[in-house]
Amino acid sequence: MNNLLIPVLLIILAPFIGGLVYGFERIVKARMQRRIGPPLLQPFYDFLKLADKRRMIVHSAHAFFGIMHFVSLWFAVGVLLMGGDLILVVFLHLLSSSLMILAGYSTRSIFSHLGANRTAMTLLAYEPVLILIAVSIYLVTGSFDVSSVYKMDQPLLYKLPLAFIALLLILPIKMKKSPFDVAEAHQEVVGGVELEFSGIFFEAVYTAKWLDYVFCYTLVYMFAGSNVLLGIGLMVFTFLYLNALDNSSARVNYRQMLRFSLGVACSLAFINLLIHSIF
């Protein structure tokens, strides 16, 4: 009973936790730039403000896709936290992103289209790496289930160090951080795929980003296996790394991103797979 309680609580609170991480991230990022930054709860204030705005949509299907993006992402996070099949998790995550891409394509808005195109490119960049990591985990544990990782006596990190580095390399793509924030490119493509959402309907897309934080950090935590301290250490390290990287690097274009991710990150994960399967 007890080992079910924590994941269920985490799943229910996932958007809230993600929101807090996001708020904290804004503070840390600001401090790195020698600014004070917004209060910790700023994302939630924004949330409340958005709820109060006039309701406007481009068309119903578009708004509906946005909402379903949030729902399906939450479900993917749920399966991940419950220790489900990792390949399925990757696919569910692909599914939720695909709904966002479809939302972008479904309007006749230039920037929305541009954003959708770029988001599709990021999918192409990180999906193979995630699948490779899943397969590596299968090799180590003999099962695709995430829960099997927590049952190992040794943290996954020691067996798959390169796969972890590969994960670190694709996380900026996933979380839209510089130098790989091609999907939204801060202001350059006017918000990209999120552009045509507003008010209460933007809320879904906005909180989905918080869920993405939970998703990514759970993936990181997974590499620590049953070692809780190491897990927290890894998450803190990843957090600092992502923000330092975001603050200190310039954006690359989507070709460079693709080349880097498929060339370097994918190869790293592959080499790790090879090393593990040979020895």
Added chain:
Amino acid sequence: MYSFIAGIFILPVIVSGLLLFLPSKAAKILVIFSAVVLSAISVYLFIQVDQPFYFSVPHYINEIVAGADILLLLYFGFVAIRKKSLLVGVMTVLQLGGLLYLLKILPPAESMQFMVDKLSAAMFMLINIISGIIAIYSLRYIEEEDCSSFRKKYFMSIMFWFIAVMNMIVSSDNLEYFFLFFELTTLASFLFIGFRKDQESVGNAITALWMNQIGGLAILVAIFFIHYNGYGEATFSNLLTHGSATGILLPLAFMSIAALIKGAQMPFSKWLLGAMVAPTPVSALLHSSTMVKIAPFIILRLSPVIKDTPVATVIIALTGFVFVAAAVVSLSQDNLKRILAHSTIGLLALMIMMAAIATPVTIIASLVLILFHGISKCMLFLNAGVLERVFHLKQTSDMDKLGEVGPYTSLAVTIGFMSLLLPPFGAFVGKWLSYLTLGAFLQEQRVFGALVIVFVAIGGAVFSLLYFKVMGTLISRTGNNDHIEFEHTGKIYKTIINLLMVMIVLCMVGLPYLLTHLFSPVAADLVGSHIPIVTEGWNYYIGAMKLPMVPLLVAFFLLPVTIVAAMFVQFKKVDRAKEYMCGEKINYSFSSFYFTTDKAAPYFSTVGILFFIALIAVALI
């Protein structure tokens, strides 16, 4: 049972003959009637066939088969002279020489020529049901074709004759018979592709002819080696009993080459890509239920002996490569039919790969892919026909208004693409099983297995990118058209597309049932042992493979229902806003990324040729 099998062979031939003479009203009734009867027989046969059922035909049929072979080759020779095609000529001479030599040295056949087992029966269902649906659709399509009324009858006639040949090829055990039917399917594709008689059609038909003739030649070589190595008669069942005999790799390699060519694997993908110049039902027929499905069929048939041989290794490497290459090249395509053709090549590669790995679960994966790909591709191609005829659209980049003018067709195409790609549709399940089993394969094959997984993962991601690109264009609309009204495309078109959509949904909902009652028995028959499929707690087990049920079920509701519902959902009491245009008032043409990946195609062909050389080389060593 014998009479039913005879029926499934002979009925389409009779229908084919009758269609040449009957007036169009009567032809319509006959086509619909025989499609239903053939489907019913195939389902009945699948239920009835339990043990492999061997039967022979009278002795004089052997002579007829040999005669038909020679006549057919003479016809090909005639084509070569008339169209001045050197390649067809060379192939024909080689084939004819080989055939005459074999007829001279081979002893007369003693054993049964035909064998119907679970696999054949499953193929019967695919062939007869899907082709029947396509035939009914063609009634309407061909009416609008710009050609004489006799050629319209002729078109329907070849279609049924093709169905008959396909039924025979999947049940022939004797390789000489198999060769004849193989060549007859080649002939059918030649006639179909050249149907429109313009220069491009004729050129592509010739390409299809000589490429497939190489496949026929490979079968002759395989027969020769079976005889030369002294295995006795050239039959599939005889080949299967010689699993560990010396020199077995050569006939296997040549049979695989025949399969890979029929399956349009690189560098032989050109013939299938060229087939799109024919009327659209032809593409639907070639891609979904007939012709290319011979490829995974041959490999599945031979899977017990091919398994774990160097031949299998090369086939797996080749198909892994083709899966990525087809995906990459398809990114540069804009024509809907070309996109579909490339995805056929890619998915065929996956089917052949699964069949060549030949563990119980991969065989199930291969079968799942064969069936679901058949239904999905059939529906997509028939929709491409509707788009062409009703909306006059061929390029995907022109389809961005389809969501407004033809929401029904746009929905149907979207569902078709989803069923190729996403959970919980069958093709997805097939792909997912592939990943899961490749993991297990990796533990045995190490480095090689890892490479294959990388290929499948990247190819899968590129295909998803492509499908989203197309799906995105199809569903776009503006706030003015929030309320949709389905368009009328015509009675036959609409009935057929509806039927196929219902079939997709039924197959999806009934997947657990299909797994236990359709796929698992067939696979068990092939691997020779029972594959347990059980439900335990929240999981579903296929052999040792575990599928979590709850997430799969939720995924089922989430995705398809979302995309279908998005068509109908309406938010009331919410204001509509115009899209943000950054203050510009220009008319912007919406398009996706254009990729120029087709430049890589020649390189891919070269690599493909190297793989084919490797296939023969490993068999020789």
